[in-house]
Amino acid sequence: MTPSSQRAIAFDAAIGEARNQLASRKPLAAMSLLQRAHVLGQRDFCSHLSVHLLMLRAAWALRDGRELRGxxxxxxxxxxxxxxxxxxxxxxxxxxxxxFEPMALSHDLATLLDDRKP
Structure with missing residues (x-):
C-alpha cells in the first residue's frame, strides 16, 4: 500500500480515530473502526498486525475474554x-x-481495495 493511495489514507483515518476512541475509553466504537481498518490493511503485514494488536487492546478494555483469545x-x-x-x-x-471466512465488501471498501485506481 503506497502511503498516498486512497486505501492508505482511509486506513490511517480509521486507525487514528480508533486510537482516539480507545484514549476516550470507548473501546466498542474503536472496535468498529478497527474492523474497517482490518479490511483495508489486511494485505499489508505490518498494517494487518497493528490492527490485531489494537483489537487486542480494545478487547482488554472491554473485558471480553472471547475476543481476547480470538x-x-x-x-x-x-x-x-x-x-x-x-x-x-x-x-x-x-x-x-x-x-478463514471471506466476507462481502461494501461498495466503498471494494473501491478502496481496487489497487488499479490511483
Missing amino acids: QLLRLVLTPIGHMSGRLPIGNIGTSDVSA
Missing part, C-alpha cells in the same frame, strides 16, 4: 496467512467471525 489466535495466524497467501478478503478480523 485476537491472540489471530496474532499467531497473521504471519502464517501472509506466508501462505491465504488471507480472506473482506474479513473484519474479530472473533465473532471465522478467521
Whole structure:
C-alpha cells in the first residue's frame, strides 16, 4: 500500500480515530473502526498486525475474554496467512467471525481495495 493511495489514507483515518476512541475509553466504537481498518490493511503485514494488536487492546478494555483469545489466535495466524497467501478478503478480523471466512465488501471498501485506481 503506497502511503498516498486512497486505501492508505482511509486506513490511517480509521486507525487514528480508533486510537482516539480507545484514549476516550470507548473501546466498542474503536472496535468498529478497527474492523474497517482490518479490511483495508489486511494485505499489508505490518498494517494487518497493528490492527490485531489494537483489537487486542480494545478487547482488554472491554473485558471480553472471547475476543481476547480470538485476537491472540489471530496474532499467531497473521504471519502464517501472509506466508501462505491465504488471507480472506473482506474479513473484519474479530472473533465473532471465522478467521478463514471471506466476507462481502461494501461498495466503498471494494473501491478502496481496487489497487488499479490511483
